[in-house]
Amino acid sequence: MPAEGPPNRDTSAPADDATGPTDDRPVAVRTTGLTKRYGDDVLAVDDLDLTVYAGEIFGFLGPNGAGKSTTIDVIMDYVRPSAGSASVLGRDAQEETRAVHERVGILPDGYGLYERLTGRKNLEYAIALKGADDDVDDLLDRVGLEVAAADRPVDGYSKGMTQRLALAIALVGDPDVLILDEPSSGLDPNGVRLVREIARGHADRGKTVFFSSHILSQVEAVCDRVAILDRGRLVAVDTIAGLREALDTGSTVTLTVDAVPDRLTLGELAGVEDVAVDGRTVRVRVGDAAAKVDVIDRVRDDGAAVLDVAIEESSLEDLFSAYTGGSSTGRNARSAESSGAGASRADEADAEEADAEAAEEQR
Numbered sequence: 001m002p003a004e005g006p007p008n009r010d011t012s013a014p015a016d017d018a019t020g021p022t023d024d025r026p027v028a029v030r031t032t033g034l035t036k037r038y039g040d041d042v043l044a045v046d047d048l049d050l051t052v053y054a055g056e057i058f059g060f061l062g063p064n065g066a067g068k069s070t071t072i073d074v075i076m077d078y079v080r081p082s083a084g085s086a087s088v089l090g091r092d093a094q095e096e097t098r099a100v101h102e103r104v105g106i107l108p109d110g111y112g113l114y115e116r117l118t119g120r121k122n123l124e125y126a127i128a129l130k131g132a133d134d135d136v137d138d139l140l141d142r143v144g145l146e147v148a149a150a151d152r153p154v155d156g157y158s159k160g161m162t163q164r165l166a167l168a169i170a171l172v173g174d175p176d177v178l179i180l181d182e183p184s185s186g187l188d189p190n191g192v193r194l195v196r197e198i199a200r201g202h203a204d205r206g207k208t209v210f211f212s213s214h215i216l217s218q219v220e221a222v223c224d225r226v227a228i229l230d231r232g233r234l235v236a237v238d239t240i241a242g243l244r245e246a247l248d249t250g251s252t253v254t255l256t257v258d259a260v261p262d263r264l265t266l267g268e269l270a271g272v273e274d275v276a277v278d279g280r281t282v283r284v285r286v287g288d289a290a291a292k293v294d295v296i297d298r299v300r301d302d303g304a305a306v307l308d309v310a311i312e313e314s315s316l317e318d319l320f321s322a323y324t325g326g327s328s329t330g331r332n333a334r335s336a337e338s339s340g341a342g343a344s345r346a347d348e349a350d351a352e353e354a355d356a357e358a359a360e361e362q363r
């Protein structure tokens, strides 16, 4: 748990994304020394080096005003960088914008839909503009927009319906790189889940998803790696497990046993930092992920029957707070079978609920 506040940026925050995959996957998105100033006062993006690989779902996080949308705007050449460059699939974002746009589908933070046209017309227009041959009804079906709704003008749409239509437009032409900026905004829990499924399906076919969001449970559930931006600078980029490890946050294993053994030898185990016993509950703080299973085995070896196991890890929210200096609001408890495996369905439901609440807050 990153209780000590923000990490020392010089040591824990990589200067570039050297912690990323080292395989031969093609680079989908790259920024090099990307800097964007607005006037003399605002340094929106500060010397950003970022590499996103094909087939990744890449989370792009940061507090309000961190520079996320500006980075996306440069990638799409909606704004020009003050210094540095951005490229998509090897094409320079500023020099080869048309080629970039042919390969990218974007769900922007604020979308430019034709309000007086029907959803269907908007979609047909987007398909024609991209020279694609998508089936409109297929796309409507993929994003869960009913045909009857698609035939009504967009200015009568709810926020969620508008978001689903914008998502359908982003999917036109089955883009190699899908940029989703706050994709869950306004969506109900089913919509939130749908976004996750679409992102995962896209990546499973070797395509790339660039996923910018404040809904950290959503990011945690779907992203392979995340980058955290703070005041225009990259402060971390890694898998969520890697970020946990870098901050040395550890985890807590809570065991309910039939009876606590007279001689409990957990303290002898490598990786165990603290053991506390309360009635039939044994709470064990471990600094090393591998020690979690050892803890369960050792308690059994000491003679207890393990009735229940819960494992608490630092949530992405904790990590986000630690890297950006914000306040932390708690931990993400995960129940597990006594084998130590997997989050329960109840936890998934909780995550859905939290997503929906966060989406509601954004409305």
Ligand SMILES: Nc1ncnc2c1ncn2[C@@H]1O[C@H](COP(=O)(O)OP(=O)(O)OP(=O)(O)O)[C@@H](O)[C@H]1O
Pocket: 038, 042, 043, 044, 062, 063, 064, 065, 066, 067, 068, 069, 070, 071
């Ligand atoms: N067109 C603009 N003119 C002047 N300043 C701008 C402009 N666009 C963005 N900024 C400033 O640049 C900084 C980065 O903004 P940006 O919108 O990229 O952040 P963000 O991480 O996307 O924030 P949020 O999470 O709130 O959407 C902010 O200080 C913002 O006020």
